[in-house]
Amino acid sequence: MTLKKTLRHRLLSIMAAAALPWAGLLAPVAAQPLTDADRALLDMRQAFAKNNSAQLRAALPQVLGHPLEPLAAYWELKARLETASPDEIRAFLNRYAGTYYEDRLRNDWLLLLGKAANWPLFLEELPRFRMNDDREVQCYALLAQRDRQGADAAQQVRSLWLAQKKADDGCAAAAQYWLQTRALPAETAWHRARWAMEYNQPAVASQAVGMLDPAWVSLVNTIHTNPERYLDEKVTAIRTRTKELVTLALIRLAVRDPQAAAEEADKLRWRTQLTTEEQSWVWGVIGKRLALRLSDEALAAFAKAQNRHLNDDHLGWRARAALRAGAWEQVEAAIAAMSASQQAEPVWTYWLGRALQARNTPDSRKQATALYQRIAGAAGFYEQLALEALGQTITLPLAPMPLTAAETQAARDNPGLQRALKAIQVGLRSEGVREWNYSVALHTPGGMGERELLAAADLACKHEVWDRCINTSTRTQNEVDHAQRFPMPFKDAVIKRAREINLDPAYVYGLIRQESRFIMDARSHVGASGL
Structure with a gap:
């Protein structure tokens, strides 16, 4: 049995022993009864999944005035967006201005306009796109303005296209154009x-x-x-x-x-x-696949590749294989070949420091210390390891100042957060999570400030939406509230049951947090469900 399978088996056994007897104790807070409008909304989601425009159109009047009316109206219009007129689309955008679903529909419309090469309308609407996180839209934007683009446009298209996970139209069209011009x-x-x-x-x-x-x-x-x-x-x-x-x-x-x-x-x-570059890429894939299987032959495969021809993903796996073998010189060489952005990640900054430390020369020890100092702190695992490497004590940062009444009220009054909570409450969790994430990260440039994030996390905690509480709180960099990041719902019940089966409650909480973020209906990759 592989190490991965062994860990999964043990994890499932622990979760079965720890979680199943608590089913009655850890029931979610009683939900409010669904209204007729709530039920109509749930029916509309099913109709949207089936692209049933007639059913969506018939159900829409039943949810007018509902807090989630923007979502219902989005479903109805999105199902027939390809045939909707620009005036009808703009009427929707104006009616629901400032909402997530206004910008969501704008995103959808920009994709249609780009595919149709309707550049005048596309360029007119593009500046209003607040999320601006769709690579395909970005590719269309470069294509729409290709006559005014500088020499770096081809490189922008290259980066966007190579980052796309699926076969799309926008980045493919842009890549096709720049391939034909030979700029790519x-x-x-x-x-x-x-x-x-x-x-x-x-x-x-x-x-x-x-x-x-x-x-x-x-x-x-x-x-x-x-x-x-x-x-x-x-x-x-x-x-x-x-x-x-x-x-x-x-x-x-x-x-x-x-x-x-x-x-x-x-x-x-x-x-x-085959060229050296082609062979290196092949051996990079072979080495990675062997490393994933914890094979001792991974390093030998990587040795047949030149680091300068490996991408960051393959270099990461070469470094991991070298770490597993204790081959510090190869760890150092693999990390040194990574891009500057990947090298700057705390995990690789730390391991480069360890590799330099293993070289054990005055100069290498000095370099290692400088790397540790660059990332040392209490924010993350490798940051804490760097503190230990410097001989410093890991201490929790001071708790932030308590939220003011004005800060908590601003979070309660935030319409996007309110819609998100309502969606989760009626059973539209995925839709609620999307609107929540948009509200905290994308509605305004740069997202919410740290105090706003703490207030939003507090709102989620009070509504027992623990995954959003944790996720939102962990976005802060300087003001760290560990009570939000590591909540302890059902504390008395968890501690009581953990002691009955001789488990450390902290371990149980860590397991639940890792597997489900305290989402009641979550299902893990090992088959466990609930908390």
Whole structure:
């Protein structure tokens, strides 16, 4: 049994022993009875899921005046957005101005306008888009203004396109344009296809390669289905296209069977015909897959790749494999090859410090100390490890000043937070969570300030929406309220039952927090449900 399976088995056993006898004690706070309008709203969600425009239109009058009317009106219009007139859409935007659903519909409309290349309307509406967090809209914006873009536009498109997880229209259209102008090199499309093969996204791989030549799409599909056959039938890889297709096949094979991929990649014909960059990418995937299996052969696979050709994800797994083996020189080399942004993450800052410390020279020890000092603090796990490495005591930051009456009242009066709580109360949890997150992070540029976040978290705590309480409170950087971040609902019942079964209550709370964030209807990856 693998370590991962063993941990899952133990976790499930503990949760079964600890949680099931508490079912009666930990029942959620009694919900308010649903009104007719609440029930109509729940029916509308089902109709929206089925794209039943007629049912949505018929039900909408029943929820007029309801706190969640903006949501109901959004569902009704979104279901027929492709045929709605600009005047009708603007009427919705004006009526529900300032709400999450106004900006949500604007996002949807911008995607339609971009797909239709209706650039005048698109550019007119774009500045009003408050969330501005949709990569596809950002790609359309670059495409809409392509004649006025500078030399860095192609690089912006590259970053956005490579970050997209699915095959979309906006970033694909922008990438296609800049590929045709040759401002974006063909290797960008191949890199996207490589990522897609590694993450089992055949539609993404086909879309990317199809931009270079539609005739190659069938080959990509064949590779995804049966990479072994494609590799067996290939002897030479002289042309760039063939080299890249062989690389895709080796990546796909590595995902399915890293041992077989290692044997294949080590064959003379691929070692002599693929470029160093192509081979490094393949060995990066093989090394990662072996590392995920806790295989001792992971480091040997990574050793056949050059760090300068590995992406941040593969470098991270090379560093992890080296840590597991105690190979500090390789840890240092892998982290040093990462991008500046990834190196700056506390986890890698700390481990680079440890690697330098292991070198044990006066200069390396001095460098390690400087790295620890850069991140040391009580904010996170690696920050605390850095404190310990410096010989300092981990202490909790001072609790923030109590919220004022004005601050708590402002949170209670926030219409977005109120709608979010109402949605959760009637059973529309996902919709409520989205509006809550929008209200605290995206409604205004930069999101809420720290005191506003504490007040919003306090509001969630008082309504026993513990996951939003925790999530909102952890957004603060300087004012840290541990009572919000680590709440203890049902304290008496938890402590009593934990002692009965000889478990540390702190461990039980940590387990519940990790698995469900105290969401009553949560379901974990090991099958446990409830708290």
